[in-house]
Structure formats: C-alpha cells, structure tokens
Amino acid sequence: MKPTPFIAGNWKMNETIAEATALVTALKDAVKDVKGIDIAVAPTATALSSVAPLLKGTNIALSSQNVHWADHGAFTGEISVNMLKEIGCAWAIIGHSERRQYFGETNEGVNKRATAAIRAGLGAIICVGETLAEREAGKTLEVVSTQVKEGLNGLTAEDSKLLVIAYEPVWAIGTGKVATTAQAQEVHAHIRSLLKAQFGDEAGAAVRIQYGGSVKPGNAAELLAQPDINGALVGGASLKAADFAAIIRAALN
Ligand code: 13P
Numbered sequence: 081m082k083p084t085p086f087i088a089g090n091w092k093m094n095e096t097i098a099e100a101t102a103l104v105t106a107l108k109d110a111v112k113d114v115k116g117i118d119i120a121v122a123p124t125a126t127a128l129s130s131v132a133p134l135l136k137g138t139n140i141a142l143s144s145q146n147v148h149w150a151d152h153g154a155f156t157g158e159i160s161v162n163m164l165k166e167i168g169c170a171w172a173i174i175g176h177s178e179r180r181q182y183f184g185e186t187n188e189g190v191n192k193r194a195t196a197a198i199r200a201g202l203g204a205i206i207c208v209g210e211t212l213a214e215r216e217a218g219k220t221l222e223v224v225s226t227q228v229k230e231g232l233n234g235l236t237a238e239d240s241k242l243l244v245i246a247y248e249p250v251w252a253i254g255t256g257k258v259a260t261t262a263q264a265q266e267v268h269a270h271i272r273s274l275l276k277a278q279f280g281d282e283a284g285a286a287v288r289i290q291y292g293g294s295v296k297p298g299n300a301a302e303l304l305a306q307p308d309i310n311g312a313l314v315g316g317a318s319l320k321a322a323d324f325a326a327i328i329r330a331a332l333n
Contacts (some may be wrong), residue, residue: 083285083286083310084310085117085331086310087119087327087328088121088173088205088246089122089175089318089324090122090173090249090314092124092178094297095319097194098270100130104121104131104132104140106321107140107321108134110132110324110325111140111328112138114139114332116332117177117331117332118141118208119328120171121143121318122142122144122145125144125159127178132168135260137167141171142162142168142171143169143170143172143173144173145170146158146193147159147160147197148193149192149193161197161202162200164202165201166225167327170202171203171204172197172203173203174204175189175211175231176207178253181196187227187231190227191233194231194235195234195235196233198239198242198243201242202242203244204244206228208228208231208245209227209248209249209292210223210250211251213247215249220267221267221270224267225270229278231277240286240287241283241286244290245288246292247264247267247290248291248292250293251293252293253292253293253315254294256294257293258294258295264306264309265307268306268308272304275289288310290309291303291311292314292315294316295317295327296317297317297327300331301333312329
C-alpha cells in the first residue's frame with residue numbers, strides 16, 4: 081500500500097507577511113474539503129508566526145525552510161527546533177539544493193539538522209538531487225546515493241516515521257523543465273531501495289518520497305501516479321492558491 085501522499089509548498093524567499101496571510105487564507109478555502117492527503121506550506125521565517133494561527137485546526141501543516149541542530153547559542157541567522165515548534169511548525173525542509181548551492185550546506189550538516197529535528201519531534205523533509213552536469217556525466221544515482229546515505233547517517237526505523245525525502249533534480253527547479261516520469265521514478269525507486277536497506281522493508285516502504293522541480297497542475301497527476309512518488313515539493317506553483325490546490329487534488333487520483 082502506498083503511504084499517504086504529502087504535498088508541500090516551499091515559498092522560498094517570497095511573500096511578505098501581508099502576502100503570506102492572503103495566500104494561506106485563499107489556500108485554506110481552496111482545499112478545505114480535501115481528505116487523505118497531507119498538506120504543508122513553508123513560508124519565510126518572518127511570516128511563520130503570522131501564518132501559524134491561520135492554519136490551526138485546518139488540514140494544512142506549517143513547515144520551516146530550514147532548522148539548526150543546536151538548542152540555542154551563537155549561530156547568527158539560524159533557528160532552533162524548539163523555536164520552530166513553539167510557533168507551531170510540524171516540519172522543516174532541510175538541505176534544499178539552494179541551501180547547498182548558495183550557502184555551502186553539506187551532507188554532514190544536513191544530517192545534523194535532520195537528526196536534531198526528528199529526535200525533538202519535528203518532521204524533516206530532506207532534499208536531494210543532482211545537477212545537470214552530474215546527470216549528463218551519468219552520475220545521478222551515485223550523487224543521490226551519497227546524499228541519502230550521508231544525510232540519513234545514524235537515523236533509525238523509529239526516526240524514519242518523521243522523515244520525508246524530496247528528490248529535486250537541480251536542473252528542473254524553477255526552469256520549467258520537469259523530469260520525465262521515467263527519470264523521476266528511476267531515482268525514486270533507487271531512493272526507496274536505500275531506505276529499505278537502512279530501515280528495513282516495512283519502514284522503508286512507509287517513508288514518503290516527494291518529487292520536486294517544476295511541478296505544475298498539468299504534470300502533477302502523471303508524476304504522482306508513479307509507484308515510488310508519494311507527493312510533491314512545489315516551489316513556484318505553490319505561490320498561487322489555485323495552482324497549488326490543483327496539484328493537491330491531483331494526488332487524490
Ligand atoms: P519549482 O517548483 O519552482 O521548480 O521549485 C521546486 C523546489 O525547489 C521546491 O523546493
């Protein structure tokens with residue numbers, strides 16, 4: 081049996097507080113009847129506490145776009161697990177390719193962030209994915225294997241209950257170039273085998289693997305129908321309530 085689909089919107093560095101509250105208000109209304117699908121939005125850090133009360137009692141969970149591994153301390157610009165839980169976050173996106181590419185995040189750092197989050201009860205959406213050069217060099221599975229193995233180092237089957245992997249090929253992010261269903265499914269199946277090897281068959285089968293990279297209302301259903309694609313991590317299209325709602329509904333099929 082496939083796990084419950086999980087559709088998350090990564091708003092990246094978009095939406096002021098005023099825009100974020102308007103967007104989430106429209107989204108709440110657009111998906112209020114949806115059942116059987118996990119939904120989350122990840123506003124910027126500045127908008128989290130304004131969006132949180134609007135989501136209370138709804139079918140939409142709150143996510144941050146990152147989290148630090150320490151409880152508190154001299155880590156300028158970072159936010160701890162407890163700070164995010166205090167606001168009402170249920171999830172944190174960790175190791176997004178933009179964090180890796182522009183801010184030097186490493187698999188080791190991703191592992192520390194994810195371990196701290198999960199052990200304190202905050203769900204971790206760990207992002208992995210190859211660049212265009214890596215794909216063209218035939219290194220996709222090798223790169224993704226390293227990211228998954230090092231990112232998940234030390235996590236147990238119990239920890240995996242709060243784990244989600246997002247496969248986001250870097251060349252498909254914000255480019256309008258979506259991976260073909262065959263390209264996506266191939267990598268998802270590979271990630272699934274790594275999860276089963278680490279957590280055992282049952283726990284490994286239960287971990288949601290999201291696809292991310294130019295997911296739109298027009299391509300979501302086909303991607304989500306693949307056996308190892310259990311949801312989507314949506315960037316640009318999550319900034320329009322109607323588009324994001326249409327992607328969520330595509331997971332109902
Ligand atoms: P786009 O949907 O804009 O391609 O972004 C994907 C992404 O990076 C989500 O984390």
